[in-house]
Amino acid sequence: MKIGIVKDILEANDMIAEGNRRLFKEKGTVVMNLMSSPGAGKTTLLEKSISALKDRVRIGVIEGDIQTELDAERIHKKGVEVVQINTGGACHLDATMVNQAVEKLDLTNIDILFIENVGNLVCPAEFRLGEDMKVMILSIAEGEDKPLKYPLMFHESQVLIINKIDLLPYCDCDIMRLRQNSLKINPNLRVFEISCKTESGLDGWYAWLLKEVEGRH
């Protein structure tokens, strides 16, 4: 017997992500899914952002790693609510993991929730978590061809943060070419050029974050 159906295989994840999204909206929490290769600067950017903004907005963090609580410990030292997810091997966070982590947070006291995804330039792009937007970080040392080689991540993101611009004199990375390649894949990308080390460009990022939170309220 032939049965005709149309079942989306990732439907289960998408449905849970939609549930997460409704909850975040109800609680008035802006949620950003932070993605990058390992070592591009996600956790450091969060540390800097928390130090600069925690007296103006209430911040919460969900940390995603295969193993260890190292990142959650760094965030905890900054004095904000943080939950660590250990995937034990999965290379990305999914909506179920986020749903479970959120139960440990008091969303009514969080204006902006950062979900720091597992370091990976491929898989996180495919899994909705219920976020308002996907923010990706690419560091100068990774090179200007990455948007062309990993297009889905760039296509799915709303924001690109180019980090470690202090390394430009020491790396063969043409930052103009990097911008062009990124915008070729996603013309609507909002691009920030920063250095967490020298703090160059961070003010622009903070101002944009504050506007996003104000927009929600």
Place this chain on the structure above:
Amino acid sequence: MHELSIAQNIIDIVNEQLLVNNLSRVTKIGMRVGKLAAIEPASLKFCFEIITRDTNAEGAVLEIDSVPIRYRCNDCQLDFILDELDFICPNCTGSRLEIISGRELQVVELEAY
């Protein structure tokens, strides 16, 4: 990627449909997989074969219909197909392009008894 967990999701869908339709064994599973879904058909079939051994889906054939990446240009209304992600219209060089197919990852038909 993740062909193994996708294979498991396929089996979940199959079992649900077998139950609802009061059937016991599936022989063919028709799928639509868009190029942007980044699923390697050979790898998916391999994983599926491994995890269905000694189950009621053992021996079932996965038929995968590959869906190309189709774009629509919102400036000149051209519909076109490309093998990769690119957002410049080949006709008018506008960049207001929309992806209208190519992201599918679906089970669309079962043959079962």
